[in-house]
Amino acid sequence: MIKVVVVDDSAFMRKAISTMLAKDPEIDVVATARDGEEGLELIRKHNPDVVTLDIEMPRMDGLTALRHIMMEMPRPVLMVSSLTSEGAEATLKALELGAVDFIPKQLSKVSLDIVKIEASLISKVKIVASRRLIHSRPRPGVAARPATPLTVPGSAGYAPRAAAGAAQSPAKLPGGMVKRDVVVIGVSTGGPPAVQKVLSAFPENFPASIVIAQHMPAAFTGPFAKRLDGLCKISVKEAEPGDRLKPGCAFIAPGGKHLLLKQMISRVDLLISPEPASALYKPSANVLITSAAEAVGRRTLGVILTGMGNDGMEGVRTLKQKGGRALAQSDATCVVYGMPKAIVDAGLSDEIVDIDDMAQAIMNNLYI
Known part of the structure; x- marks a missing residue:
């Protein structure tokens, strides 16, 4: 069984996500939380395989909770994001911090459109649970891999950037x-x-x-x-x-x-x-x-x-x-x-x- 903890301040979203995931016999939603603080407690208690995490929540927001998860108990995290420019910026920051992907949500808490993400949600949970977590950021105390200057074989240097609309015929070397x-x-x-x-x-x-x-x-x-x-x-x-x-x-x-x-x-x-x-x-x-x-x-x-x-x-x-x-x-x-x-x-x-x-x-x- 794939254990999942759902963290969202909306009772509707907690219920909707839990209901969708429960339709797959290999997934078990072991707990739900209404904010980041409660979410961290339940993650420590249940040690889930995957966490779904809302971004905007009271007490502790999703980005703060994500930082704690990745530092203390890293595991696959799927962000639940609104389809707005503000939601996009926060979601992109979450992916940079270590979240593996995101699930779009409708802004209306009474909208039944949320069921449209059901198949994608189940698929993402099952796939990310089967993968070991990939860290693009070094862990505390671990030196980052030094950056190596890029080189171009066979070229003494780069050609200057062409102006917009310049012809794209291959350069002879x-x-x-x-x-x-x-x-x-x-x-x-x-x-x-x-x-x-x-x-x-x-x-x-x-x-x-x-x-x-x-x-x-x-x-x-x-x-x-x-x-x-x-x-x-x-x-x-x-x-x-x-x-x-x-x-x-x-x-x-x-x-x-x-x-x-x-x-x-x-x-x-x-x-x-x-x-x-x-x-x-x-x-x-x-x-x-x-x-x-x-x-x-x-x-x-x-x-x-x-x-x-x-x-x-x-x-x-x-x-x-x-x-x-x-x-x-x-x-x-x-x-x-x-x-x-x-x-x-x-x-x-x-x-x-x-x-x-x-x-x-x-x-x-x-x-x-």
């Missing part, structure tokens, strides 16, 4: 090498800290463009991009209609829509589209990677990071057929080894890389 100038990242559960770790390691004059499909609600992708932009040397923004690829800039696909690449005569444009409407995820890594493969072919490097399911596998298959390469995050460093496992099992991954080494691996693969 000594020895006949050709630069890959588009990095496409697909990521889901556990993604925000992983994406932050990779992007924050790149220098300001990173010589390729980056496009990212992170499974995330529409209210979250803007704050996510803004947060990354403030932490990284490269530019990071939520993709908008009219954007064009440029080196040293990362574009986050807007939640609820697809991001696609389109090759023009002398540039690569970004397209925002609701189609295909049938896609399981919006944004979809499959849709993004496939469009990149068709637009720029072998100049594309695909990267699949932590996440549930297999979104990105078919896109990477198309990419490999076009001569591109693909990297997969290692099992040991994924919060959920689903999306990377799919491309590894299908024989589509050229390298399996720990998240701490992913930025350098990307740099190593920019030149062919």
